[in-house]
Amino acid sequence: MSVAITIDNVVKRFGKDTIINGLSVDVRPGEFFTLLGPSGCGKTTLLRMIIGFNSIEGGTIKIDDQIINDIPTHLRNMGMVFQNYAIFPHMSVKDNVAFGLKNRKVAKEKMNALVDEILETVKIAHLKDRMPTQLSGGQQQRVALARAIVIHPQVLLMDEPLSNLDAKLRVEMRNAIKLIQQKIGITTVYVTHDQEEALAVSDRIAIMNNGIIQQIGTPKEIYQRPNCVFVATFIGLSNILEAKVKITGAAKILDFGAYEVPMDNLIPEISAGSKVLVSVRPEEFEICLKGSDGLTAVVEHSVFLGVTTHYFMRLENGQEIEVVQNSGVEDTIPNKTTVRLLVQPAKINVFTEDGNTPLI
Ligand code: ATP
Numbered sequence: 001m002s003v004a005i006t007i008d009n010v011v012k013r014f015g016k017d018t019i020i021n022g023l024s025v026d027v028r029p030g031e032f033f034t035l036l037g038p039s040g041c042g043k044t045t046l047l048r049m050i051i052g053f054n055s056i057e058g059g060t061i062k063i064d065d066q067i068i069n070d071i072p073t074h075l076r077n078m079g080m081v082f083q084n085y086a087i088f089p090h091m092s093v094k095d096n097v098a099f100g101l102k103n104r105k106v107a108k109e110k111m112n113a114l115v116d117e118i119l120e121t122v123k124i125a126h127l128k129d130r131m132p133t134q135l136s137g138g139q140q141q142r143v144a145l146a147r148a149i150v151i152h153p154q155v156l157l158m159d160e161p162l163s164n165l166d167a168k169l170r171v172e173m174r175n176a177i178k179l180i181q182q183k184i185g186i187t188t189v190y191v192t193h194d195q196e197e198a199l200a201v202s203d204r205i206a207i208m209n210n211g212i213i214q215q216i217g218t219p220k221e222i223y224q225r226p227n228c229v230f231v232a233t234f235i236g237l238s239n240i241l242e243a244k245v246k247i248t249g250a251a252k253i254l255d256f257g258a259y260e261v262p263m264d265n266l267i268p269e270i271s272a273g274s275k276v277l278v279s280v281r282p283e284e285f286e287i288c289l290k291g292s293d294g295l296t297a298v299v300e301h302s303v304f305l306g307v308t309t310h311y312f313m314r315l316e317n318g319q320e321i322e323v324v325q326n327s328g329v330e331d332t333i334p335n336k337t338t339v340r341l342l343v344q345p346a347k348i349n350v351f352t353e354d355g356n357t358p359l360i
Contacts, residue, residue: 002029002187003064003154005050011058012045012211019045020211022059027189028203032181034190036198037208038234043191046208047157050189051078063154076155079148083160085140087132093143094119094128100151118150121180138169145177149184156181156188162197170194174201195235199223207231229355232279239280239321240355247272254278254350258316259295263345265360275353282310282324284347287339294340297321299333313339 005027012020020042027033035043048054050061052073060067068076079100087096094115101111119125122142132140141161148156161177162170178201181188192198198205199219207214207222207230215227226232229240245266246253252270254261256278288294297313300320309332311323323341333339350359 002185004029004062005155005187005189006062007046007050007059008062009059010046010049010056010061012042012049012054013057018211020049023211023213024059025206025213025216027187029187030185032178032188032190032201032203034192034198034202034205035208036192036195036205036235039193041208042211043193043208044159047080047159047189047191050155051080051157052076077151077153078155078157079151079153081141081144081148081156081158081161083163085132085144085164087140087143087147089132091132092128093124093130093132093135096132096143097128097146097150100147104151114150115146118146121149121183122146123176136169137165138173141165141173142176145180149180149186154187156186158188158190160192161190162192162194170197171200177201199235207234209234225358226279226349227358229277229279229351232349232351237282237322237324238349239282239285241278241280241319241321243276243278243350245270245272245274245276254348256295259293261343261345261348263348263350263360265345266350267359270359276359277351277353277355279349279351280343280347282322283308284343285321285323286342287311287323287325287333288342289333289337289339291340294342297323297339297341299335299337299339301335302332304332313341 007025009022009024010020011022035046037043045054049056056069060069097115097118098111101114119128122145124139124142127139162173165173174197202219204216204218205222206216209230215222215231222235232238241256243254243256246255252263252266254263296316300312300314303310304327307327308324309327313321313323315321351357352359
């Protein structure tokens, strides 16, 4: 049975510095939950509080109904995988993986069976007699993962486990980690600052900034409906534009100056004349070479990336924006071409002028 992790109003201080000040989040049983945020935002600190390497200065962490604040790490029944693998260099693969079982005094036959089973799961059974120096980075990380999960922990914690791998191996390993996590169904908290990795592996993501959680959601929710400008620009690319709200009868309109978009889903309390910030993903603009409706933009340069072409354009107010289009069979639009950009209301996110609160 998978467990739930309930983090309620936790506080973390180092000396006089408060790093986390009243953070709450629930991780559901069997979920692959990712903490994502810029360097220094407190991801590792929170993970270390869950496993017990860091003390908790306020609030509670629960596994199912049990408060674990004061339970020492070795009694928490959690496995952890680190960025630098932390496998023992003088032990073979199988001895590394067996280490936690030996500590728990598991009988030899059972231990061998468990090690074999887990090495199969992480697909390194053929390497079991090798020493760590004879393994690639990806293989070493599989050993670290096997060692963490062989003890059948209730919770798996991973702190940037793929950062030391090259780009291709990172993609291969993140797929492997996701498949293994799904297979064993273990509640997992994963820390990364790599947004693509987070989108690829997570059931849900918490976006952290400065010790607080800005938004929690599925990868799709976070990407399509960011709840503030920070999230919109941290996950993927977003163009942030200024606009004013116009209200004509029952109709609400976003006024970009020379371009207006009807926005029926703005919050009812919004008042006419409000200044707002609008985020639009680069792939959500439609480029029109003819016509007079839309934002007027001039192509400054473009980058062909095979499947897509990225256009860097300048709006009439001097703002630079990025527009991504499928490359298709048409010619790339030449530099200095004046185009019109259209966007569907459903693809627009609107925030208060300070960028902190969603208005749809
Ligand atoms: P990264 O992605 O760079 O690992 P992070 O989001 O995991 O960053 P943390 O390592 O949790 O960030 O650090 C959060 C803040 O807490 C930082 O300002 C860091 O300097 C501070 N911090 C972490 N550990 C300690 C410590 N033992 N003593 C004092 N300050 C610490």
